[in-house]
Amino acid sequence: MDRFDKFNIIVIALISLITIGMLANQEIIKRRLGLDEAQAAERALYYAEQMALNAKIYQDVISLKEQELYDEAMTKLQEVMKTYPGKAQSYVYLAQLSFNTGKLSDTIHNYRLAVENDPDYMDKKTPMFIGHEVKELVKESLPKFGREKKLKPNDKEVRNTLEDLYYLQRVLAGGCE
Amino acid sequence: MKALRLIDATIITGALLGFGGVFLVYMGNPTNSGFCISCFLENLAGSLQLHDNIRMSYIRPELIGFVLGAFFMALQSRRFKVTGGSSPIIRFLLGFFILVGCAVFIGCPIKMILRLAAGDLTAIAATAGLIFGVWLGAKYIRAGFSLDRVKELPQINGYIIPAFAVLALLFLLLKPSFIITGETGPAAMRAPIYLSLLVGLGIGVFAQKSGLCITGGIRNFCLVRERTLLNGVITVFVSALILSLIMGQFNLGMNAQPSSHLSHGWTFLAMVLVGLASTLIDGCPFRQLIKAGQGDVDAGITILGMTVGAALVISWAIRSSSAGPTFEGKITVLLGLVFSLILVTMYRKKKPA
Numbered sequence: 001m002d003r004f005d006k007f008n009i010i011v012i013a014l015i016s017l018i019t020i021g022m023l024a025n026q027e028i029i030k031r032r033l034g035l036d037e038a039q040a041a042e043r044a045l046y047y048a049e050q051m052a053l054n055a056k057i058y059q060d061v062i063s064l065k066e067q068e069l070y071d072e073a074m075t076k077l078q079e080v081m082k083t084y085p086g087k088a089q090s091y092v093y094l095a096q097l098s099f100n101t102g103k104l105s106d107t108i109h110n111y112r113l114a115v116e117n118d119p120d121y122m123d124k125k126t127p128m129f130i131g132h133e134v135k136e137l138v139k140e141s142l143p144k145f146g147r148e149k150k151l152k153p154n155d156k157e158v159r160n161t162l163e164d165l166y167y168l169q170r171v172l173a174g175g176c177e
Numbered sequence: 178m179k180a181l182r183l184i185d186a187t188i189i190t191g192a193l194l195g196f197g198g199v200f201l202v203y204m205g206n207p208t209n210s211g212f213c214i215s216c217f218l219e220n221l222a223g224s225l226q227l228h229d230n231i232r233m234s235y236i237r238p239e240l241i242g243f244v245l246g247a248f249f250m251a252l253q254s255r256r257f258k259v260t261g262g263s264s265p266i267i268r269f270l271l272g273f274f275i276l277v278g279c280a281v282f283i284g285c286p287i288k289m290i291l292r293l294a295a296g297d298l299t300a301i302a303a304t305a306g307l308i309f310g311v312w313l314g315a316k317y318i319r320a321g322f323s324l325d326r327v328k329e330l331p332q333i334n335g336y337i338i339p340a341f342a343v344l345a346l347l348f349l350l351l352k353p354s355f356i357i358t359g360e361t362g363p364a365a366m367r368a369p370i371y372l373s374l375l376v377g378l379g380i381g382v383f384a385q386k387s388g389l390c391i392t393g394g395i396r397n398f399c400l401v402r403e404r405t406l407l408n409g410v411i412t413v414f415v416s417a418l419i420l421s422l423i424m425g426q427f428n429l430g431m432n433a434q435p436s437s438h439l440s441h442g443w444t445f446l447a448m449v450l451v452g453l454a455s456t457l458i459d460g461c462p463f464r465q466l467i468k469a470g471q472g473d474v475d476a477g478i479t480i481l482g483m484t485v486g487a488a489l490v491i492s493w494a495i496r497s498s499s500a501g502p503t504f505e506g507k508i509t510v511l512l513g514l515v516f517s518l519i520l521v522t523m524y525r526k527k528k529p530a
Contacts, residue, residue, distance in 0.1 A: 027351055036352070043360060116500065119232065123361045166432045166439065170499040173428075175436030176207040176216040176233075176363040177283070177498050 047127050054089045061093055070100050088117035092130060099137075105161040108141060112164045115171055122171050131172060138168050186387035187405055191412025193383055197376045198291045198413075199420040201239070204368035208426070208435040209295050212239060213288035214462035215279030216436075218480075218487035220364060221345070224357050227488035232362025236349040238370050240466065242377015244342040247385035247470030249378075254386070259335030261474025264324040267520060268475050271454040272482025273489075274513030275462060278454070280486075280496035281447035281506045282306075283436045285462045286391035286455075287413070289448070292437070294417035296429035299437045299444065306445035310452020311392045315399035321526040322457065327475065335472030338480065342470075346374075385471055390464035392455040440501040443510065447502075450513045457517065 030036075055062075057080055064073035074097050081090045091114035098106035111134050115121050120128040142165055148158045171177075198211030210216055223234030251257040279285045282303050284292060289307065292300040348356045349370065359365055367373070383389075387409060394406035421427040431439065438444075455461045458479055460468060465483070468476035490496045495505045502510075 023347075023351060023353075026353065030352075035354075040360070116498075119362060123232075123365075125361050125365050167499050169433040170435065170437055173433050173435035174208040174366070175283070175499075176210045176213065176366070177436055 051127060054087075057084060057087070058089065058093060065093070065097065065100070068100075070097055073097055074101075086117075088114050088121070091117065092121070104141060104144075105157055105164075108137065108161055108164045108168070111137065112167055115168065119171075119177070134168055135172055138165055138172065141165055142169075186383055187389050187409035188412045190380065190383040190387045190389040191409035192416045193376075193380045194287060194389075195291075195294065195413040195416025195418075196420050197380060198287070199294075199417050199424060199426060201368045201373060201376060202426060203424055204372060205366055206368050206373075207363045207366040209292045209297065210284070210288060210363075210436065211291060212463075213291075214240070214285040214466065215276055215483070215487065216284065216288065216363070218276065218462075218483055219280070219491055222484055222488035223359070223364070223491065224348075226355060226357055227484070228491040230491050231357060231359040232364055233491060234357040234359040235364040235367060236345050236356070236358075237367075238346070238349060238374040239377035239380075241342045241346050241349070242374045242379075243381040243384065243463070243466045244339055244470040245346075246378040246381020246383075247467040248339040248342070248381075250382040250385040251471035256385070257335060257472045259330045259332050259472040259474065260327045261330045261334060261478070262328040263326060263475050264524075265475065265478045267324065268458050268479045269482035269485075270516065271458050271520075272465070272479035273486035274509075274516060275451050275454045275479075276483045276486030277490060277495050277506070277509045277513055278447040278450035279462065280490040281502045281510050282444050282451070283438070283497050286448075286451065287461075287463055290391070290410070290413050291417050292434070294414050294427075295421045296427045297434040297437055298429070298431045299434055299439065299441065302441040302444040303448040306448030307392070307452040308395055309445075310449035310454075311395040311456050312399050312452075313449070314392075314453045314456025315396050317521040317525065318396075318456070319400065322521045322524050323526070324457070324524060330474055334474045337474075338469040338477040381467060381470060384463070384467045388464075388467075390460050392452055392461040393459070393464060395452070396456050436499075438497050438499055438501040440497070443497070443502045443507060446514070447506075447510050450510055450517065453517050454513065457520065 058077075061073050061077045061080060064076055077090060077093055077097065081087075084090070091110045095107045095110035095114065098110060115134070118128065120126040121130045122134070123129060124131065141161075145158055145162050145165060148155070149162060152158055194212065201211035202208055207216070217237040217240050219233050220235045220237050221240060222228055223230055224236045248257070282289065284303070286307055289300050289303045293304060352358065389406060389409040391410055394410040397403040397405070398407045418427070428434070458465070458475075460476065462483060465476045465479045469480050493505055494503045495509045496503060497506055
């Protein structure tokens with residue numbers, strides 16, 4: 001080992017020690033400031049803001065829906081969808097209103113659109129979770145549309161609804177998407 | 178006696194993969210994804226902010242365990258040989274396309290077996306595709322295909338990927354601010370860190386010793402009817418099936434299967450790509466991790482290609498969801514097949530007439 005090697009080894013050891021020291025220091029600061037808890041709080045705040053915003057945007061729709069004025073609620077919802085075209089929550093209300101007016105295929109399709117647009121609706125770890133109502137719907141609708149497919153094998157709407165149901169079933173099953 | 182020991186190690190590795198895969202799902206990993214190299218690399222890429230899907234961002238300890246387990250075993254058994262320099266850019270691209278194939282199927286070859294063992298019948302098309310792809314690759318090898326010759330390289334090259342694994346472990350434990358860990362979606366589905374790491378290490382150790390490789394097992398059988406590795410592959414299936422049945426994770430059918438879709442034709446083609454490309458670079462994604470741990474720099478390059486692929490399949494939507502493959506996913510699978518076929522054409526050493 002010549003002088004050059006010895007010098008290199010000393011410098012490597014020194015830089016490594018400084019790096020470890022800096023990392024340890026950062027970890028201490030992080031724990032002191034409680035950054036993990038801060039991140040969790042930030043996440044909770046994000047969802048709370050989303051829910052509050054939804055409550056505000058869909059205030060009239062919810063109110064009309066609660067009064068069972070479904071056609072009026074649907075008209076109001078269409079207006080909201082024009083103002084806020086990207087909001088996945090609209091599909092949830094579309095699905096619920098379609099269900100209340102007996103349009104089962106539309107209900108299923110709109111739940112699919114909601115889930116496709118925002119996977120949080122199927123995530124138990126978020127307050128947006130609507131998995132229970134979707135699961136119930138899938139459970140009740142599958143035998144019905146299965147029977148309908150046997151009676152009307154070439155009916156495109158029945159086929160599409162079954163595809164939507166199978167999609168929701170796969171998403172409900174979980175996995176790593 | 179030596180052959181018997183090798184068979185034992187292969188079967189032990191297979192059993193660890195099968196039992197471990199189902200057990201880790203029970204302990205919190207995503208359903209049917211106890212192990213999935215491609216999904217886990219997508220998670221890793223997200224955690225390093227190479228894509229911005231937070232739901233898919235987590236440094237999976239299993240990956241670290243595979244590499245470090247193989248590294249320690251190779252050092253201990255003096256099989257740590259630093260080699261490389263064989264067509265690096267081609268291996269990088271094939272690594273990328275392998276990841277795309279996996280993303281279109283939604284799973285690597287190990288996950289394919291785990292899905293099949295959990296009763297997911299949509300994985301049948303994938304199995305057929307993988308076998309066909311490997312068979313095709315074996316045909317090309319027999320017809321004279323081989324990448325450039327491997328050279329011995331200075332020792333430091335072999336330590337880079339294991340060092341990355343150690344760094345990833347530090348990131349996982351210390352959670353510096355630039356490392357993202359999703360708290361919703363698949364990223365939030367995770368077995369305890371130390372358990373995942375321990376299982377990964379154990380599998381890494383035995384996989385290094387046995388050389389178990391999903392595509393390698395099929396390839397050896399196609400080329401020379403050699404069954405040692407294939408027995409390991411079958412063991413993965415049987416052990417996962419047994420534990421799935423015991424733990425109530427078995428659900429036979431096409432529908433209601435997690436991380437699946439019904440586009441069987443694209444599943445088949447995607448896994449043809451995975452089988453063919455893996456055969457050309459001598460190992461499935463899992464085997465590439467193990468080889469990188471034992472000093473194979475070419476496998477390290479392939480892993481880098483797969484990691485870039487893992488980031489891009491999410492950012493560019495070159496993949497499938499429960500709704501089926503995206504247009505971009507389909508096109509990239511086709512491009513991957515074209516690239517692989519151009520490669521075998523260019524690299525085939527024809528016998529003189």
